[in-house]
Each structure stands twice: as C-alpha cells, then as structure tokens.
Amino acid sequence: MPLQRLIRQCHIILASTAKYTGTNFLRVMSQGKMDENLVSVTEAKRFVRDCFQAAKVREENAQAMADLLIEADYRGHFSHGMNRLEMYINDLDMKTTDGNAEPKILNETPATAWIDGQHGLGVVVGNFCMDLAIKKAKTVGVGWTCAKGSNHYGIASWYTLRAMQQGLIGISMTNTSPLMSPTRSKEAALGTNPLSLAAPGNHGDSFVLDMATTAVAVGKIEMQRRKNEPIPKGWAQDPSGKPTTDASLAFDTGCLMPLGGEELTSGYKGYGLGVLVEVMCGIMSGSNYASNIRKWTHAGAEEIANLGQCFIAVDPNCFAPGFSDRLTDLNDLLRGLPSSDPDKPVLVAGDPEKTHMAKVEKSGGINYHVNQVKTCMSLAERLKITPLQFIK
Amino acid sequence: MPLQRLIRQCHIILASTAKYTGTNFLRVMSQGKMDENLVSVTEAKRFVRDCFQAAKVREENAQAMADLLIEADYRGHFSHGMNRLEMYINDLDMKTTDGNAEPKILNETPATAWIDGQHGLGVVVGNFCMDLAIKKAKTVGVGWTCAKGSNHYGIASWYTLRAMQQGLIGISMTNTSPLMSPTRSKEAALGTNPLSLAAPGNHGDSFVLDMATTAVAVGKIEMQRRKNEPIPKGWAQDPSGKPTTDASLAFDTGCLMPLGGEELTSGYKGYGLGVLVEVMCGIMSGSNYASNIRKWTHAGAEEIANLGQCFIAVDPNCFAPGFSDRLTDLNDLLRGLPSSDPDKPVLVAGDPEKTHMAKVEKSGGINYHVNQVKTCMSLAERLKITPLQFIK
Numbered sequence: 001m002p003l004q005r006l007i008r009q010c011h012i013i014l015a016s017t018a019k020y021t022g023t024n025f026l027r028v029m030s031q032g033k034m035d036e037n038l039v040s041v042t043e044a045k046r047f048v049r050d051c052f053q054a055a056k057v058r059e060e061n062a063q064a065m066a067d068l069l070i071e072a073d074y075r076g077h078f079s080h081g082m083n084r085l086e087m088y089i090n091d092l093d094m095k096t097t098d099g100n101a102e103p104k105i106l107n108e109t110p111a112t113a114w115i116d117g118q119h120g121l122g123v124v125v126g127n128f129c130m131d132l133a134i135k136k137a138k139t140v141g142v143g144w145t146c147a148k149g150s151n152h153y154g155i156a157s158w159y160t161l162r163a164m165q166q167g168l169i170g171i172s173m174t175n176t177s178p179l180m181s182p183t184r185s186k187e188a189a190l191g192t193n194p195l196s197l198a199a200p201g202n203h204g205d206s207f208v209l210d211m212a213t214t215a216v217a218v219g220k221i222e223m224q225r226r227k228n229e230p231i232p233k234g235w236a237q238d239p240s241g242k243p244t245t246d247a248s249l250a251f252d253t254g255c256l257m258p259l260g261g262e263e264l265t266s267g268y269k270g271y272g273l274g275v276l277v278e279v280m281c282g283i284m285s286g287s288n289y290a291s292n293i294r295k296w297t298h299a300g301a302e303e304i305a306n307l308g309q310c311f312i313a314v315d316p317n318c319f320a321p322g323f324s325d326r327l328t329d330l331n332d333l334l335r336g337l338p339s340s341d342p343d344k345p346v347l348v349a350g351d352p353e354k355t356h357m358a359k360v361e362k363s364g365g366i367n368y369h370v371n372q373v374k375t376c377m378s379l380a381e382r383l384k385i386t387p388l389q390f391i392k
Numbered sequence: 393m394p395l396q397r398l399i400r401q402c403h404i405i406l407a408s409t410a411k412y413t414g415t416n417f418l419r420v421m422s423q424g425k426m427d428e429n430l431v432s433v434t435e436a437k438r439f440v441r442d443c444f445q446a447a448k449v450r451e452e453n454a455q456a457m458a459d460l461l462i463e464a465d466y467r468g469h470f471s472h473g474m475n476r477l478e479m480y481i482n483d484l485d486m487k488t489t490d491g492n493a494e495p496k497i498l499n500e501t502p503a504t505a506w507i508d509g510q511h512g513l514g515v516v517v518g519n520f521c522m523d524l525a526i527k528k529a530k531t532v533g534v535g536w537t538c539a540k541g542s543n544h545y546g547i548a549s550w551y552t553l554r555a556m557q558q559g560l561i562g563i564s565m566t567n568t569s570p571l572m573s574p575t576r577s578k579e580a581a582l583g584t585n586p587l588s589l590a591a592p593g594n595h596g597d598s599f600v601l602d603m604a605t606t607a608v609a610v611g612k613i614e615m616q617r618r619k620n621e622p623i624p625k626g627w628a629q630d631p632s633g634k635p636t637t638d639a640s641l642a643f644d645t646g647c648l649m650p651l652g653g654e655e656l657t658s659g660y661k662g663y664g665l666g667v668l669v670e671v672m673c674g675i676m677s678g679s680n681y682a683s684n685i686r687k688w689t690h691a692g693a694e695e696i697a698n699l700g701q702c703f704i705a706v707d708p709n710c711f712a713p714g715f716s717d718r719l720t721d722l723n724d725l726l727r728g729l730p731s732s733d734p735d736k737p738v739l740v741a742g743d744p745e746k747t748h749m750a751k752v753e754k755s756g757g758i759n760y761h762v763n764q765v766k767t768c769m770s771l772a773e774r775l776k777i778t779p780l781q782f783i784k
Contacts, residue, residue, distance in 0.1 A: 111503040112533035112710040141504035142536045146711045169671070184738045185729035199671050207671060209664040215657055234626075234657045241732025259661050260651050265607055265626045269651050272601040272741045273665075275726070276589050279561070279599060283591070283719050286712025290725055318504040319538045320678025327675050333682055334667070337577035340633025346576045349664045 037373050038365040038391040044070045047376065047388045048085060054383035055092045057099035061124050068123040068154040073366045076356030077210075079219060080155045082372055086379060088121070088152070090300030097121060097151050097305075103128040110140045114285065115147040119304050122153030122174075129311040130159040130170065137168050137313035146280075148287035150174075150307045156196035157210035163313040164198040164206060171197050171312035175281040175289055177296045177305075180214045181255040182275075183268040186241035188255050189291045192217060193277035198350075199316075201328040208350030213274040214256040215267075221250050234261025281308035365391045429765050430757040430783040436462045439768065439780045440477060446775035447484045449491035453516050460515040460546040465758045468748030469602075471611060472547045474764055478771060480513070480544070482692030489513060489543050489697075495520040502532045506677065507539040511696050514545030521703040522551040522562065529560050529705035538672075540679035542566075542699045548588035549602035555705040556590040556598060563589050563704040567673040567681055569688045569697075572606045573647040574667075575660040578633035580647050581683045584609060585669035590742075591708075593720040600742030605666040606648040607659075613642050626653025673700035757783045 039047075045066040052062030065088065073081035091097040101120030105113050113132050117125035129145040136143030153159070156172045163170025176191030192212035199207045216235050224231045225247035233243045234257055236250035243262055244250050259270030282289025287308030294303040316323035337346045360366055368376075373388065380387040431439075437458040444454035457480065465473035483489040493512030497505050505524050509517035521537040528535030545551070548564045555562025568583030584604035591599045608627050616623045617639035625635045626649055628642035635654055636642050651662030674681025679700030686695040708715035729738045752758055760768075765780065772779040 107710060109533035109707075109710050112707075114711040140532055141501035142534045144534045144706060148712065169676075182726055182729060182738055184731045184733065184736050185726075186732050187729055189726060189729055197668050197671065199675070207667060209668055211661045211664055215652065232656055234653070237732075241730075259658055260607065261626070261653070261657055264624050265653055265657075266603075266651055268739075268741075269603045272603055275599060275722070275741065276601055278722065279589065279591050279719065283715060283722060284561075284708060284711045286714065286718070289718065290722055314536060315501075315504075316676060318499060318501050319506040319676045320540065322678065323675060326678070326681065327671065330667070330670065330675060330682055334574055334577075334581060337574060337579055337581055338633075339576045340578050340629075341576065344576050346574050347660075349660075349667065 036390075036392075037368040037370060038363060039368055039388060040365045040391060041070055041074060041360070043389050044073065044082065044366055047380075047385075048082065050385040051085060051089060051379055051383055052092075052099065054385050055089050055099060057092065057121070061099055061121055064123045064127060065121060068158050070366070071158055072155045073368075074357055074360055075155070075157075075353040077155050077353075078369070078372075079217070082368065082376065084152070084154070086375055087298050087300075089379065089383070090298065091151065091305075094300035094302065096301050096303065103147065105132075111136055111142050111144055113143075113145040115145060117147045117150035117309075119149050119151065119306070122151040122307070122309075123158070125150040126153040126159050126172070126309060126311065127162070129309065130162050130172065130313065133311045133313040134163055134166055134168060137163070137315045138166075141315050141318040143311075143313045145311045146285040147309045147311075148285040148306065149304075150287070150309050151305050152176075152307070153309060155210060156194045157198060157208055159311055160196040160198035160210075161208065164200050164208070166313075167200055167315075167317075169197065169199045169314045169316055171195070171314075172310060173277045173280050174309045175278050175287070175293065175307055177293050178291045179218070179254065179256050179296070180258055180271075180274055181237055181241065183258065183263050183271045184241070186237070186239070186255075187291075190271075190274040190278060191293065192256070193274045193281075195273075195277055199327055200324050201331055202324045203328075205328045205331055206350055207327060207331065207348055208353065210349070211259075213259055213270055213277060215259050215261055215270065216256070218251070218254075218256065221247055225251050234265060234267070277310075278308075280310040284308065284310065428782075428784075429760040429762065430755060431760055431780060432757045432783060433462055433466060433752070435781050436465065436474065436758055439772075439777075440474065442777040443477060443481060443771055443775055444484075444491065446777050447481050447491060449484065449513070453491055453513055456515045456519060457513060460550050462758070463550055464547045465760075466749055466752055467547070467549075467745040469547050469745075470761070470764075471609070474760065474768065476544070476546070478767055479690050479692075481771065481775070482690065483543065483697075486692035486694065488693050488695065495539065497524075503528055503534050503536055505535075505537040507537060509539045509542035509701075511541050511543065511698070514543040514699070514701075515550070517542040518545040518551050518564075518701060518703065519554070521701065522554050522564065522705065525703045525705040526555055526558055526560060529555070529707045530558075533707050533710040535703075535705045537703045538677040539701045539703075540677040540698065541696075542679070542701050543697050544568075544699070545701060547602060548586045549590060549600055551703055552588040552590035552602075553600065556592050556600070558705075559592055559707075559709075561589065561591045561706045561708055563587070563706075564702060565669045565672050566701045567670050567679070567685065567699055569685050570683045571610070571646065571648055571688070572650055572663075572666055573629055573633065575650065575655050575663045576633070578629070578631070578647075579683075582663075582666040582670060583685065584648070585666045585673075587665075587669055591719055592716050593723055594716045595720075597720045597723055598742055599719060599723065599740055600745065602741070603651075605651055605662055605669060607651050607653055607662065608648070610643070610646075610648065613639055617643050626657060626659070669702075670700075672702040676700065676702065 160170030552562030
C-alpha cells in the first residue's frame, strides 16, 4: 500500500535539502512560541540513552545512539535525530536489530576490512568501521571498510566528522530502502543512498558534504501537499513514470526522482550516483541491495534490514603539505563570490549546520517540535523512564 | 571576453549528457551520407600518433595519446577524442605541455602516492598514476594516487576502465577550468569537474559511470542556440545569476549550473559534488584549483594548466566474495524495470557506450563529422604527416 507506506515514511524521512535552505520541516510545522520546547543537549542525550537502556541495550551502545541522534538534532538535521528514536526502539522490540551485537571482521588487509555488523545498531557498526578505517589510514595512508548486516546509521556525516576530527578526510555511504526511480523507470528500485565527505580546514573551518542522491526527500513533498501547492518538476513521478507537479499524486506514488530530475536535466547522473553508492555498499559488502532491501517502516520491521555501508579515511598528509590551508582558501574563495541575492550569500557545504549549532549554543538547547515532544512522552511512558525535561 | 572564450570552448567541450541520450553533438551536426567519413580504429590511432610524433613527442607517449583519444571516439564520446587533438598539439607548441616529461613520485606509503606530473601529457600522468594505484591495490587492497602538474587527461573512464580490466574497481576525478557557478553565485568558480567509477560484472558486463558534476556542458546550449530554441531551466544562468531559458544569453554568459540546477531542485548538491572533486584533486595534490585554473583555450595556452587529478583502485576481493555476480544481478534488475516509454528502456551507466562500440565494430570504423575531417586535413598539412585515410 504505497500511501500507508509513505505516511509511515514521512514520519521518518524529512527533506535533506532543508538542511541547506534552512526551511527545516519540523520547524516550519512548529506551532506557538519558538522556544517553548527547549531541551539541553545533555538532557536530550540522557533521554535517548535511557530509552535504549530500557530496551535492553547496554550502556555503551545506548550512549553511542544518544550521541548520534542528538548530534543530528544539534546540527539541524531533525529528520535523522530524535525523530527516528521510536523506529530504532521498535526494531529492537521486533528483534530485527540486535542492540548488543558485536561487529565481526571477516577479512582484512593493511588498507581494507570486510565487516559483518551482525544486525547490530547502525551506529555501533559504523563507529567500529570508521575507527578501523582511521587506524588503517594512519598506518598506510588509506583505510577502507565495508559492512554488511548493518542497520540505519543516522547521518552519514557522523562518521566522516569522526575521521575529520583526527585530521583525516572521511567518506561514508549507505544503501537504504527503495524509494527512487531510476531514469525512465516507473518503479522505485534504489534508496535515497546518501554520501558524505568531510575535510578539515584551519581554525575549525571545514567542508562537510552530506547529501542524498535523490533530488529531494518525501518530507518536502508532504509539505507542499499540506499547503495545497504544486511541487517543482523534477522532484517526483506519477504512476506512469512521468514527472508530476501534483504534490498529492507524487505523495501517493512514492517514486522520488534522482538528483538532476528528468533525463533532459541529467537526472541519469543522479541515478548513476545512486548506483555508485549501491556498488560501494551493497555490492561490495554482500548485504541486501536495491529493491531487495526491506520497505521502510516506523512500526518495527519483520524482516532484517541487512544494509551495506562503506567507510573511508584518507590521510591528506600523504599528499601535498598544507591541505587545510588550501581548503580554507577554497572555502573563502567560494564564500566571497558575488551572490545573485544579497540576502543569500554563497555557502559551503556544512555552513548551514554551523549556523544551527551556533543558535543552539546561544539559546542553551535544541528546540523540539510539539509532535516530537508528544512522541517522547509516549515513549517515556511505554519504556517507564524519566520523561524529557525542558529548560523552560 | 566570455563570447570568444565560449566559442573556443564549444570546439572542445560537448555535452556529456549526449553520451546517454545518444544525441551526440557531432553526429547531430553531421551533413550528408552517414558513412562517408568512416575511419578504421587502427588508422585513426595511426593518425593521432603521427601528429604527436611530429610535435616531437616520443613514440610511447604519442601512442598513449592515440589510444586515449580514439577510445573516446570508439565509445561515442566525440567531444573528448580527435576533437581535442589540435588543442593538445597547440599546448605542446606553446610549451605549456611537455610531451616527454616523466611523472615523479614525491611521497609514497603502501596505499598512497603523491605525484608531480611535471606538466607532461595528461594521459602519461594518468596512466602512471592509475597503474601505481592498481599495483598498490593488489598489494594492500587500495591504491590512492594524486597528481599535481597535470594536463587535460581525456575521458575519466579511460583510467577507471584500466583498473576494471584488472578485476578492480577504478575511480578517477579531475579538476578543470572554471565554467560552473556555485549555487547563488553570479560568477563561475569551478570546472565541470568530472568523476568516473568503473566496476566489473560477469561476461563483459560492467557499470561505468563517467559524468561531469554540471547539469550539462556548453555544447548542449550551443545546439539549442543554433536551432533558435530555448534551453530547459536549470542548465545555465544569465548575468544576474538567475536561471535562463534563453540559449543565446546562456551561451554569452558562460555560467553553467551544477547538477540539480536551481537551489529549489537541489543544485547545491551538484555544487557540493563539484567541490568534492576539487578537494580530492586540487586541494589534495597542491595543484591549481577552482578559479585559479587557467581559462579554456583551443589556440594553445600561455599559462600552464597545473591540473590536479585523483586515481583510486580497490580490490573487491578484499570484501564479500562474488562481487561481479552481484553487480551483474544489480544491472539485470535495473535494466528489467518497467519503462515509462517502451522505446526507451532503463539503462545502466556504460550501456550507451556499448551500443556505440557495437556500431563501430559492425561498420568497421568510426564515422567522423566533416568539420573534424577538415581539421585533420589541416593538421596533416601543418605537421607534414600522411593525411587521415578513409575506409570508403
């Protein structure tokens, strides 16, 4: 049932593009006073940790989930933070995720490792894989690890930032449940298949790309539908495979278009990038791939996800000295370009997140949408833990 | 002078998207009988080799250029083949390319190497770098090499195919002269910055992605201009930085939009990918980068190009056994999707090239456009070599 499936998806997936434009889905939907649901980062992490511990996940792993999800909210990627908490808990309840599984190395060379995530939490698999890649990069210049048997791993940039914090370049990708129609296809066959690259500049400057290979995510379409407004051509298809501007039809069809939109505007490149991610993840690791991956569900899946993920760390010191100087110079060059709208300066990937983090620091906490707060209240009741506490 | 610069560019750059749609620029422009300028692959290579040898390039390097350029034409990427021959010869004449330079390793670890191309021919630098990456991948699982001091290296897939032919996954990227406007910018600051990934399947099947990170290339805009037809929104900007549908204005402005087009349709993702390529190439290698790279010229540049390039080889055998089986299965799954137009089946990256190569094999040669033939005649005269010979 595409409609029911999509309604569930919309609880989970929000527009990745909102990161950049600043029109965050949850914030746009927010009612009433902006700061009424302000939660400190420490308290938000406490709450998430308690939820996972109540779901019989050991403390170390529960803390890892808390750090991952609240980092997403802190960076302004609300779609991938607390918003997904219930889904993870449901997957643990359904036993399709094993909260205490240990990743296992199946094969290893000086620069590579193949890992079985053993259906553990995505962040446990991901941290293990990226840390191993970092270790290898520090030894031989590059570390390249691939995991099968993984689960949703949150924001891809969580892992690439981990490498960047060690002075390395981090790259990560994951396959996801089918939602994107390859160019010319009437059906979805690939996921939003995100990729991230993080690279360090000077004095805290950086380049942090974290993007889905689809044009937009379902949340953006739902927003237009609620407003009774059309969607731009190139976001989604109708059941015959043609681009549609009808938000309701797009929502019911559930076929996102790849980055680039139609064939005429080079959507096949976005499709190609989606396959690139699948090759590096599912095909390389031997996990599920493409339309063999289970459908999205918020209620707790009956099937295991068995996602494939890729983690790469590269030491820029192996190449030309002065990497961070040049990165900072490139960022300055780009940010200094003349803008077509004086109110909208040219940005570098990662700049909108920096703005959001500064806002959280200034206000003292993360502002959650009222619906998110309600979900947290139900979860606290269900798991018998201390409810989320607010600053004011 | 943007117009003059663009006219020169248009001799060089053709729509990369044409690869996929099959509407190749030169062939569309062709007049008269389709097969009247048929040249065997062997003869085309002989001609290119002779040109370079006449320009004082030693035989081995001249042969490498011939193999590179004619492979592009064989695959149907006419923009990057014989079409660029004169430009390379002009750069040699102007001494901004050293046809006999030897690439030099500046730093090396088991998985990486930093190379100085010493302003040699792009293919000489590229072959050296990819072969070194392949060697390293066979030893430690991954080889990652970066070159500064390079020149135009032809089709990016030349290098990734080289890795694929050894059973490896190949990845390559290069920075290029500024031609793309970052999202919100009125000015171009990045090149078309292409990337390629090639991965082997079974029985000659493969996934070969080779794409610019811009929506389209200038050649596509010139085609619409000649036909007095508008261009789709999302291809190019006007001088104020807004998207334009006026082909002439777009042509004169010379600001291509990144893959994804406008900000609303996620053009900032294509912009982010363009920066990703620049980080992996110019920033990593210490070459020129972004708008510091010289402008395009067909006449022979007075400045050195000093391009940065990246070459990666990964051994899939380090990960899950059966990589090529799964790749073939994925390709079959994608090709078998229901198409929205029965005359346009769903393709996999590399399929249009396979169709073109089969056509060349069937007809016995590559069919060159009459203008290309004229350029070759002039070159033969200028360099005092045997003119290009035709099959019939």
